[in-house]
Amino acid sequence: MVDGILLALAAACTVYFVIIVVYAGIGTSFAFIWLFFAALLVFLVYGKWYYSRNMIRIPGWVPVSIVTTCVAGVITMALLCFLVFLGAASPQEPGLDYVIVLGARVKEHTISDSLKKRLDRAIDYAQKNPDTYLVLSGGKGKDEPVSEAQAMYQYLVYNGVRPEQLLLEDRSASTVENIAYSKVVIERHRDKLRLEREEREKRQQGPEALFKRNGGNYLVVDDKPMEIGVLTSSFHVFRARMIAKKWGFSHVYGISAQSDPVLFVHLCVRECASIIKDRLMGNM
Known part of the structure; x- marks a missing residue:
């Protein structure tokens, strides 16, 4: 038996x-x-x-x-x-501050099916959450005509996503680098927004300025905790979230894009090996 x-x-x-x-x-x-x-x-x-x-x-x-x-x-x-x-099976969390969209292979004249599924998911999220910034993360491989981030940008803009809603990270070559370099992009963007906000506040007049000044000094108000999402193929969500937490993102949510149904079991088994490898290497 x-x-x-x-x-x-x-x-x-x-x-x-x-x-x-x-x-x-x-x-x-x-x-x-x-x-x-x-x-x-x-x-x-x-x-x-x-x-x-x-x-x-x-x-x-x-x-x-x-x-x-x-x-x-x-x-x-x-x-x-x-x-x-x-x-x-992660439920979609609305209203996130940033969503890191992880890249996938770019072919000579088109994008891969895996990347298309991620981008279509990103389009849906961007339309429902217009105040969320999408960080397009992916470098240029040896056999890729352009960086994954640039290909994603072109696809999303062509399909109606506002360019000002998109941030590019085009140096990464792995999931760990996706998260690490995207964190740098997010921090720089938040610093830029903070400076712009402070400049606006200095120019403001009237009752709105009362909570900003006290005896001629600015009051520092803590920002709310930053909430980010990691958008990737369904089999990849768990590892991507764990790596993001390892890199200091305290409020991380997974956004799952469809995976190839024929290869799904194989991709899950391969992902298990990647989880073990990243755990042993201290990446998660």
Whole structure:
């Protein structure tokens, strides 16, 4: 019974690998993990068969260690997938101060399907929240004609988003850099807005100025906590939010764009590996 289940799962992993290659190409990132899973499952079936015939020669700690490692791996993967799914289901928070729109690959004459889905989500949010600034984050890769930020800007403006609502960050090459460089852009923009506000206040006359002056000195009023959103593909929301919190954003909300339905499971598994990597590297 157990052997049959493991072999069926191995076959399913192999079939899914073929689907990924046919659908998205052999160069799809991390696609060979499914062949690894298939080989591991077959190895477990063979190991179980071999152990049943050589129990006397094989120490008991060997099968116990293998089973414990596999169970721990399955539990870890399940927990990480749950967190990824939880991020994908994040409710949309209205009225945020800034929304960081994470870039994705730009092709020679068009944008990728993943980036289009993110931008269409950004258009919807911008129309419903005209006072929110969108930070378009993404640098220029070696095989990209323009920076991802510039391509996003052109797409959004063409589709009716006001240019003054858009801020560009065009240096980043990873999710960590997306957040780090976007933070610099946001801080500079907030400083600019603060200076403009102070200049307006100095020119104001009448009752509105009473709360600003007291004995000839300006009263400093704390700004409300800054609220930002991170808009990215659904499978990517959890990690992006955790990285943003690591970089000092205390009020962070995820905004989920649709992911490719065929590749969604693969993207979630790949994202689990990225979560582990970023956690070990101290990025989140």
